[in-house]
Amino acid sequence: xxxxxxxxxxxxxxxxxxxxxxxxxxxxxxxxxxxxxxxxxxxxxxxxxxxxxxxxxxxxxxxx
Numbered sequence: 363x364x365x366x367x368x369x370x371x372x373x374x375x376x377x378x379x380x381x382x383x384x385x386x387x388x389x390x391x392x393x394x395x396x397x398x399x400x401x402x403x404x405x406x407x408x409x410x411x412x413x414x415x416x417x418x419x420x421x422x423x424x425x426x
Contacts (some may be wrong), residue, residue, distance in 0.1 A: 363409070363412070363424070363425065363426070364426045365409060365423050365424070365425050365426075366423070366424055366426070367422065367423060367424070368421055368422055368424060369424075370396070370419065370421075373421060373422075374422060376419070377389060377420055377422045378422075380420075381400055386399055386400055387399055387400070388400055388402050388419065388420050389420065390419055390420040391419070400422070401418070401423065402418065402419065404418070404419055405418035405419065405423060405425075408425060409425055
């Protein structure tokens with residue numbers, strides 16, 4: 363299992379800017395809760411799933 367950044371450098375830059383603006387909360391989510399703090403609960407659960415392969419909700423990370 364490996365988690366890496368999206369290969370699209372421009373997208374990564376925009377998402378990281380959004381994370382700075384929101385204090386580390388997913389810029390794609392409206393609610394500012396601990397569950398939405400990057401790396402969000404949803405993606406942590408997906409990482410734990412041995413069958414999951416894909417991007418997190420905001421497309422910053424990818425799990426191989």
